[in-house]
Amino acid sequence: MFGKLSWSAIPFDQPIPLITSIVLIGTILGVLGLVTWKGWWPYLWKEWFTSVDHKRIGIMYVLLGSLMLVRGFADAIMMRTQQAVAVNAAGYLPAEHYNQIFSAHGTIMIFFAAMPLVIGFMNFVTPLQLGVRDVAFPTLNNVSFWLTASGALLVNISLFVGEFARTGWLPYPPLSEATYSPGVGVDYYLWAVQISGIGTLMTGINFVTTVLKMRCPGMTYLRMPMFCWTVLASSLIIVAVFPILTATLAMLSLDRVFGFHYFTNTAGGNPMMFMNLIWAWGHPEVYILVLPAFGIFSEVFSTFSGKPLFGYRSMVAATLFICVVSMMTWLHHFFTMGSGPAVNTAFGISTSIIAVGTGVKIYNWIFTMYGGRVRFSVPMLWSLGFIFTFVIGGMTGVLLAVPPADFLVHNSMFLVAHFHNVIVGGVVFALFAGLDYWFPKAFGFRLHEGWGKAAFWFALIGFWVTFTPLYILGMQGMTRRLQHVNIEEWKPMLDLSVVGVAILVVGVVCQVIMLVVSILQREKLRDVTGDPWDGRSLEWATPSPPPFFNFAVMPNVEGEEAYWGIKLRAIETQQMSPMPKYEPIEMPVNSPVGFYTAFFASVTGFALIWQIWWLAGLGLVGAFIGFVVFAWRDVHEFHVPVEEVESADRARRASREALMARLAEQGALP
Amino acid sequence: MTDLPATVETIRRVREDPHRLGHRDHGPEGPVKGAGHGDTGPANKRIVVGYGFWIFLLSDIVMFSCFFAAFAVQRNATAGGPAIGQIVEMPRTALETGALLLSSYTCGLSFAATNARNKLWTQVFLLITGLLGLAFVGMELQEFISLAQQGITPQRSGFLTSFFGLVGLHGLHVTIAGLWLATMMAQVQLKGFRREIVHRLICFNLFWHALDIVWIGIFTIVYLMGIGP
Numbered sequence: 001m002f003g004k005l006s007w008s009a010i011p012f013d014q015p016i017p018l019i020t021s022i023v024l025i026g027t028i029l030g031v032l033g034l035v036t037w038k039g040w041w042p043y044l045w046k047e048w049f050t051s052v053d054h055k056r057i058g059i060m061y062v063l064l065g066s067l068m069l070v071r072g073f074a075d076a077i078m079m080r081t082q083q084a085v086a087v088n089a090a091g092y093l094p095a096e097h098y099n100q101i102f103s104a105h106g107t108i109m110i111f112f113a114a115m116p117l118v119i120g121f122m123n124f125v126t127p128l129q130l131g132v133r134d135v136a137f138p139t140l141n142n143v144s145f146w147l148t149a150s151g152a153l154l155v156n157i158s159l160f161v162g163e164f165a166r167t168g169w170l171p172y173p174p175l176s177e178a179t180y181s182p183g184v185g186v187d188y189y190l191w192a193v194q195i196s197g198i199g200t201l202m203t204g205i206n207f208v209t210t211v212l213k214m215r216c217p218g219m220t221y222l223r224m225p226m227f228c229w230t231v232l233a234s235s236l237i238i239v240a241v242f243p244i245l246t247a248t249l250a251m252l253s254l255d256r257v258f259g260f261h262y263f264t265n266t267a268g269g270n271p272m273m274f275m276n277l278i279w280a281w282g283h284p285e286v287y288i289l290v291l292p293a294f295g296i297f298s299e300v301f302s303t304f305s306g307k308p309l310f311g312y313r314s315m316v317a318a319t320l321f322i323c324v325v326s327m328m329t330w331l332h333h334f335f336t337m338g339s340g341p342a343v344n345t346a347f348g349i350s351t352s353i354i355a356v357g358t359g360v361k362i363y364n365w366i367f368t369m370y371g372g373r374v375r376f377s378v379p380m381l382w383s384l385g386f387i388f389t390f391v392i393g394g395m396t397g398v399l400l401a402v403p404p405a406d407f408l409v410h411n412s413m414f415l416v417a418h419f420h421n422v423i424v425g426g427v428v429f430a431l432f433a434g435l436d437y438w439f440p441k442a443f444g445f446r447l448h449e450g451w452g453k454a455a456f457w458f459a460l461i462g463f464w465v466t467f468t469p470l471y472i473l474g475m476q477g478m479t480r481r482l483q484h485v486n487i488e489e490w491k492p493m494l495d496l497s498v499v500g501v502a503i504l505v506v507g508v509v510c511q512v513i514m515l516v517v518s519i520l521q522r523e524k525l526r527d528v529t530g531d532p533w534d535g536r537s538l539e540w541a542t543p544s545p546p547p548f549f550n551f552a553v554m555p556n557v558e559g560e561e562a563y564w565g566i567k568l569r570a571i572e573t574q575q576m577s578p579m580p581k582y583e584p585i586e587m588p589v590n591s592p593v594g595f596y597t598a599f600f601a602s603v604t605g606f607a608l609i610w611q612i613w614w615l616a617g618l619g620l621v622g623a624f625i626g627f628v629v630f631a632w633r634d635v636h637e638f639h640v641p642v643e644e645v646e647s648a649d650r651a652r653r654a655s656r657e658a659l660m661a662r663l664a665e666q667g668a669l670p
Numbered sequence: 671m672t673d674l675p676a677t678v679e680t681i682r683r684v685r686e687d688p689h690r691l692g693h694r695d696h697g698p699e700g701p702v703k704g705a706g707h708g709d710t711g712p713a714n715k716r717i718v719v720g721y722g723f724w725i726f727l728l729s730d731i732v733m734f735s736c737f738f739a740a741f742a743v744q745r746n747a748t749a750g751g752p753a754i755g756q757i758v759e760m761p762r763t764a765l766e767t768g769a770l771l772l773s774s775y776t777c778g779l780s781f782a783a784t785n786a787r788n789k790l791w792t793q794v795f796l797l798i799t800g801l802l803g804l805a806f807v808g809m810e811l812q813e814f815i816s817l818a819q820q821g822i823t824p825q826r827s828g829f830l831t832s833f834f835g836l837v838g839l840h841g842l843h844v845t846i847a848g849l850w851l852a853t854m855m856a857q858v859q860l861k862g863f864r865r866e867i868v869h870r871l872i873c874f875n876l877f878w879h880a881l882d883i884v885w886i887g888i889f890t891i892v893y894l895m896g897i898g899p
């Protein structure tokens with residue numbers, strides 16, 4: 001009846017997961033109770049869960065990603081402390097639990113923290129910067145979000161029903177095959193990632209179409225803000241490689257459930273085919289994450305230096321260069337496979353070459369600051385920290401790209417330090433910069449500057465104290481994923497790394513305090529102008545927060561840095577652009593289809609993990625009925641009356657006029 | 671989102687040749703409004719829907735390419751079991767291919783009827799398309815079952831895994847497309863040629879033809895090359 005599922009799936013005998021689950025379930029029930037008690041359900045359902053507004057979906061993505069970032073960070077704390085106490089000792093985490101933790105850490109950080117955060121920013125910012133009112137497929141966007149959430153849900157269910165994979169964040173066969181991993185851990189991994197991967201693929205399709213087909217009048221390709229270019233490049237990679245992930249995971253599932261022989265080490269299966277396929281997705285994946293991060297830094301450097309981005313066109317070229325070459329380097333993840341010097345050399349060269357594109361970007365950012373009036377606000381601090389951190393991470397990467405050197409540090413802590421160096425220094429720093437930069441646009445008030453700076457310094461120092469020892473340990477020969485170590489000499493470095501984690505914890509606490517303090521002082525931090533940073537792209541032309549239709553009248557762009565041009569004109573003529581003729585706006589209606597789809601996806605996924613076949617069938621039928629019901633609706637759009645548009649825009653114009661008057665009073669205008 | 675073309679002339683032009691293919695720099699008349707070109711502003715909904723679906727099709731073809739790659743890698747990994755030449759039955763496969771190619775033709779005819787806003791012929795040709803698709807899936811199932819009866823299953827060897835995986839994935843696609851087709855027929859019947867339904871028919875047509883193209887690949891690489899020397 002219930003497949004493999006029975007009471008023994010609940011970890012009653014393991015205190016750590018059991019206590020964590022009880023606390024987690026308690027917290028969730030508490031939140032649900034609070035929401036019910038306050039009567040917030042109708043609001044949440046109507047305004048958020050079913051929303052097709054790209055800004056709301058973006059905010060939900062960022063929330064999901066932030067929660068999962070904390071969960072993944074908790075795993076990281078456990079790993080670092082375990083290794084530090086398990087020198088010639090057992091430590092406090094049994095091996096099978098420790099293996100689940102490092103697998104969950106990687107899976108959660110990449111799929112459910114970094115991806116939702118990056119996609120969240122793509123969602124929130126891209127249509128605003130392109131001067132349009134929504135993405136190409138607003139309802140599909142909602143479906144994408146809920147599928148990602150469904151995957152995250154399945155990963156977290158594994159905490160207290162069954163177990164998670166013990167095979168690392170990429171389940172290498174034959175270890176991940178049914179023979180060697182008979183439990184449901186790998187199945188949890190497969191279905192969670194499969195479902196969220198489909199969501200990501202649809203996001204990619206959506207954003208390629210949005211950037212290529214949905215730009216406001218006058219917004220030619222070479223007038224797009226840099227962030228939009230990176231979103232396009234990242235989405236193109238998503239469309240090209242996420243199907244590979246889908247195919248690979250499907251093959252492994254067939255192996256595990258039906259005894260196929262794609263990747264088995266018997267009967268003609270080929271485990272190395274898995275390594276090739278998964279890294280043909282996996283390597284481009286890091287560029288999917290880091291390209292939008294580069295976009296965020298580009299916006300920040302130019303805004304806070306008060307200058308246009310240096311070498312805009314070379315930046316575009318470098319972005320597209322990385323987009324293409326990212327798909328030609330996958331083999332460097334397994335130089336030790338033994339493909340011979342010719343193949344290894346080719347991939348070593350392609351890997352080194354990609355650093356050229358990145359180098360172009362680094363110099364462009366530095367030259368953007370040169371001669372500018374640099375303001376050291378929080379987003380700028382993260383960006384400067386990024387240049388310092390990322391360049392060193394890039395250099396260790398080029399070292400790893402050389403096959404003979406790679407053979408020495410392959411699978412070692414050196415590698416672990418390297419990719420944290422680029423992903424934390426590149427992606428996470430960008431996300432924090434972006435959070436501080438666009439927070440006022442999303443919520444109408446700025447984040448507290450002091451706590452933001454404190455968070456930055458603790459994170460930067462904490463990062464280096466954590467990972468420098470790991471570089472050294474890797475050089476000394478410590479391999480990754482060790483549950484305990486037997487070499488006493490490694491103890492000091494492992495301890496130092498824990499000190500670094502402690503500093504990082506302080507950084508995280510500062511971030512939380514920053515949020516709380518900012519919310520408490522929101523009136524003081526209020527952004528009334530809609531342009532708190534003296535921005536240059538179109539999102540700053542809207543009020544903070546923007547109305548759901550973004551622009552009362554679609555902007556007409558006449559050059560690069562669209563909003564900067566509008567501002568210059570206003571300053572020169574000392575008046576606003578003439579009152580436009582307002583027209584009613586057509587906007588898509590909200591839809592529960594995303595929520596339904598994700599519900600049935602979660603049910604089906606859970607059923608497939610535990611092999612409850614009738615439930616899986618039921619879930620698929622339910623999903624199909626949901627689609628048909630959705631396809632049957634007749635009303636797709638509604639009209640925003642012209643009065644509403646006009647009154648919203650009048651308020652915006654009034655605040656802009658007040659800003660201009662204030663600037664004139666200060667003598668800031670010519 | 672609105673359909674932007676304002677004049678009858680632009681609408682006609684956009685309908686007949688939305689992307690002005692072959693017109694360098696968009697031709698003497700400049701970029702078409704509503705096609706999403708250059709600085710003309712957002713594309714109209716028809717273009718956006720079709721464009722997005724093309725991107726999806728490309729991603730779907732990437733997925734197929736993984737299964738093709740697996741087949742190429744594992745083609746000779748027979749583990750002592752049957753090889754490709756021993757399991758291919760050409761007459762049935764030829765019939766399958768004929769059915770699917772013919773269905774692409776009738777699918778095209780249905781869209782010609784859609785363009786003429788002729789409900790009856792749209793439905794007739796969609797029905798024929800669906801029946802041919804059904805025949806295709808039926809014959810494929812028959813092939814799989816008869817192989818299974820001889821003990822030739824994907825569990826036997828890496829080669830058979832990749833064979834059943836690739837051919838089965840295509841069959842699954844055709845089945846899902848058949849479900850979609852039935853839904854579309856119901857929608858056309860009950861709702862007529864509303865704008866969004868015509869958009870969906872465009873996408874359905876693209877999908878059906880794409881599956882046909884993938885089958886050409888399978889027919890060539892798996893079956894024809896299988897019986898070859």
